[in-house]
Amino acid sequence: MSEGLRAQKKHETRKTISDVATRLFIRDGFEDVTIAEIATEARVAKMTVTNHFPRKEDLVFDIRADFTSWPSSLIHDSVFHDTRELYFEALDAQHALAGFSGRGFARMIKQSPVLTNALHELHREREANLSGLLTARHPGDGLRPVLAAAHLTTLLRVLFDDVFDRTIADQPKEAIVDAVWPVAEQAFDQLEPAFGGY
Structure with a gap:
């Protein structure tokens, strides 16, 4: 995989995780959603979530x-x-x-x-x-x-x-x-x- 494709894939994964997390947070409340639930819903490993977003609140403030x-x-x-x-x-x-x-x-x-x-x-x-x-x-x-x-x-x-x-x-x-x-x-x-x- 080329560097450009790798960077694009990483960006897409990050955006997917953030979008899924935000949807779950809005629906269920920030404090009531776990990283494991976000990972499951986004179809990634829990470690993938924390690699992209070290703190839970980073999932909300991805900008x-x-x-x-x-x-x-x-x-x-x-x-x-x-x-x-x-x-x-x-x-x-x-x-x-x-x-x-x-x-x-x-x-x-x-x-x-x-x-x-x-x-x-x-x-x-x-x-x-x-x-x-x-x-x-x-x-x-x-x-x-x-x-x-x-x-x-x-x-x-x-x-x-x-x-x-x-x-x-x-x-x-x-x-x-x-x-x-x-x-x-x-x-x-x-x-x-x-x-x-x-």
Whole structure:
């Protein structure tokens, strides 16, 4: 088997396991589903599941790397202005990075203390990545780059949570975008005088 085919097979296996796990978690609850049940349903060995997903919550947050590196990995010029632009692109696209998901998925996370904590961990990791970028760019600014990262990522987290709550309330995605957009614009406008220079 060529390297390309092997990588494709690995990706397909990972996606299948994640999809099966998410379906079972939504149906039965995160805490009530075992790794063995996921392996059986996905038709793989239990070790295959844990090789792809070392922690059970990783099965839910299979976009961890994308989530925690966003927006810092995509910033080219101004951290503040690029973050703002990237957020509105994600909101407009109804992307998972902005909090969009299915109602069952959002409810599953909100109802599980383990998943809620895991989501908070992802937000903290996102903040650390953005803080690292800002501190490296502005080494002589003391705590200001750290504060800028904290404010920006807190805004992203609060907006994410609002989208989640609206999803659980069964609001249509287009209505969520329409409701969140002006609030997000106002929030970014409020932060700009303090952190727009970054």
